[in-house]
Amino acid sequence: MAAHSSRGASLLGTLLIRCRTPGPGQTRTGPGLLRCASYVSQLSRMSHRDLYRLSVTDPDRFWGSAAVDRLRWVEPFHLVRDCDLPTGKISWFLGGKLNVSVNCLDVHVEKHPERVALIWERDEPGTEVNVTYRELLEMTCRLANTLKSHGIQKGDRVAIYMPVSPLAVAAMLACARIGAVHTVVFAGFSSEALAGRIQDAQCKAVVTCNQGVRGGRLTELKATVDAAVKRTETPAVIGRLDVPLEQVMSRQSPVCPAEPLDSEDLLFLLYTSGSTGKPKGIVHTQAGYLLYCSLTHQYVFDYRDGDVFGCVADVGWITGHSYVVYGPLCNGATSVLFESTPVYPDPGRYWETVQRLRITQFYGAPTALRLLLKYDDSWVKKYDRSSLRTLASVGEPINHEAWHWFHSVVGDGRCPLVDTWWQTETGGVCIAPRPAEEGAAIVPAMAMRPFFGIQPQLLGDKVTQTLTSLRLQL
Numbered sequence: 001m002a003a004h005s006s007r008g009a010s011l012l013g014t015l016l017i018r019c020r021t022p023g024p025g026q027t028r029t030g031p032g033l034l035r036c037a038s039y040v041s042q043l044s045r046m047s048h049r050d051l052y053r054l055s056v057t058d059p060d061r062f063w064g065s066a067a068v069d070r071l072r073w074v075e076p077f078h079l080v081r082d083c084d085l086p087t088g089k090i091s092w093f094l095g096g097k098l099n100v101s102v103n104c105l106d107v108h109v110e111k112h113p114e115r116v117a118l119i120w121e122r123d124e125p126g127t128e129v130n131v132t133y134r135e136l137l138e139m140t141c142r143l144a145n146t147l148k149s150h151g152i153q154k155g156d157r158v159a160i161y162m163p164v165s166p167l168a169v170a171a172m173l174a175c176a177r178i179g180a181v182h183t184v185v186f187a188g189f190s191s192e193a194l195a196g197r198i199q200d201a202q203c204k205a206v207v208t209c210n211q212g213v214r215g216g217r218l219t220e221l222k223a224t225v226d227a228a229v230k231r232t233e234t235p236a237v238i239g240r241l242d243v244p245l246e247q248v249m250s251r252q253s254p255v256c257p258a259e260p261l262d263s264e265d266l267l268f269l270l271y272t273s274g275s276t277g278k279p280k281g282i283v284h285t286q287a288g289y290l291l292y293c294s295l296t297h298q299y300v301f302d303y304r305d306g307d308v309f310g311c312v313a314d315v316g317w318i319t320g321h322s323y324v325v326y327g328p329l330c331n332g333a334t335s336v337l338f339e340s341t342p343v344y345p346d347p348g349r350y351w352e353t354v355q356r357l358r359i360t361q362f363y364g365a366p367t368a369l370r371l372l373l374k375y376d377d378s379w380v381k382k383y384d385r386s387s388l389r390t391l392a393s394v395g396e397p398i399n400h401e402a403w404h405w406f407h408s409v410v411g412d413g414r415c416p417l418v419d420t421w422w423q424t425e426t427g428g429v430c431i432a433p434r435p436a437e438e439g440a441a442i443v444p445a446m447a448m449r450p451f452f453g454i455q456p457q458l459l460g461d462k463v464t465q466t467l468t469s470l471r472l473q474l
Helices: 008-017 037-044 048-057 059-070 100-109 133-149 166-178 191-201 221-231 245-249 287-300 318-330 349-357 366-372 400-410
Strands: 079-084 089-094 116-121 129-132 157-161 181-184 203-208 212-214 217-219 266-271 281-285 308-311 334-338 361-364 390-393 417-419 457-459 464-466
Touching: 048 059, 059 079, 059 287, 089 287, 100 133, 100 166, 100 287, 100 318, 116 133, 116 166, 116 349, 129 133, 133 166, 133 245, 157 166, 157 191, 157 221, 166 181, 166 266, 166 318, 181 191, 191 203, 191 221, 191 266, 191 281, 203 221, 266 318, 281 287, 287 318, 308 318, 308 349, 318 334, 334 349, 349 361, 366 400, 390 400, 400 417
Parallel strands: 116 334, 157 181, 157 203, 181 266, 308 334, 308 361, 361 390, 390 417
Antiparallel strands: 079 089, 116 129, 212 217, 266 281, 457 464
16 A cells, blocks of 8 residues: 555545556446546645545545545445435445455455564563464454354354454454454453343354453453353353364364455444443444545554554454554554553553554553553653654543643654544544644644544534534634
8 A cells, every 4th residue: 555644635646546456356347436537636636625525525426436446346336325314324335245354354465465464462561473464364264264163154243252362353354254243342341241242232152262361460251251141041051162262263274255245234233331321232334334444544643554553442442443453454554452551560561562563653542641641751751752653542532731741752742643533333533633734733632623524513402503614624
């Protein structure tokens, strides 16, 4: 993938000018897609403001072109969208078929099989493990064949209750490869919380580990799963149905044909934390979700070919789904899997990891930043952070004190800090300071600018006002 900054003038030119040779099963046809060289040239010279305007006034052209260019299709879509928000009818890329795991693995193995896909930053510093795209594809296929051999097929639901690890990522991609629907449950949740999700999603299988380790402490994951299964309405017989995963995977073929899936087939279910009531299962589907993750990953965080993308979220949350797994892998990036905590074995853990892995983008939560604020700045400054190019925050509003510390101390005042606003429901960043016009200001602790295609509105009891009718700085 070509390296590009977040400058508005390069964005749609990047989307449209690239003319890769179609791979196996890939087509480049579809109505309304841009083929006119003069028009492509015109778009490549457009400002960020004009590109944003195009994305909201002609979304079929904008997103249709991006989908053809960035995703590999088994069958082309014939309609970009059929959406009616008031009635909840939302469909994208109708008629198209693809496979998400192919877009995250196979397309990159064809070009650079030995590129590192995942850096597993394990709990103990200095024990990281690199996993190449070839190795991740093989692991995914073996696991997918294991699931198939135990009766899991397209449309079945599979719960994943695992620590942050390459095998957890492979489990997600294995489900995607065969058309099963995964629901990842944060490995810190209780057996009661896990049972509720297994039952609500009607899962046919649970993928887990015997133990997890985080911050130097062991967690008995298998015991939690056993207790959770006993709580369900139709509990399985513990022991008789247990499968030693790695042992069985080793006997499976490293090749698994990918299931062609409709653009709107379910990709995953992800349950909210339940902080505002009973947890709700959020659905994300195939093509639209993957495309949006790919675009936001590249242009919000200024991802460039060869970067090491460091999102320290757990894969059990939407941030981990979108910006540890699907977005980075779709873009052929090297993504960090952070298994530990910000203060293990000491408060310098994040920054020691940045130095050792040469991380270029660091994406973390304000909660962790506020925790680290309690410690002396020497825990940051003792480590080389010159590899960092973009800092980002996620999960909640970032307060001014944490923003300025993150920007000035961690980033030495030279890295753009993008405060991202989005939700589990949206699947990807909706509002952030980047992309923007070159040199556009970033206001501390403000998300600021809508991403392409996003039209913010103020909603109240008596008024609904589109923000573009106000003074919206793009």
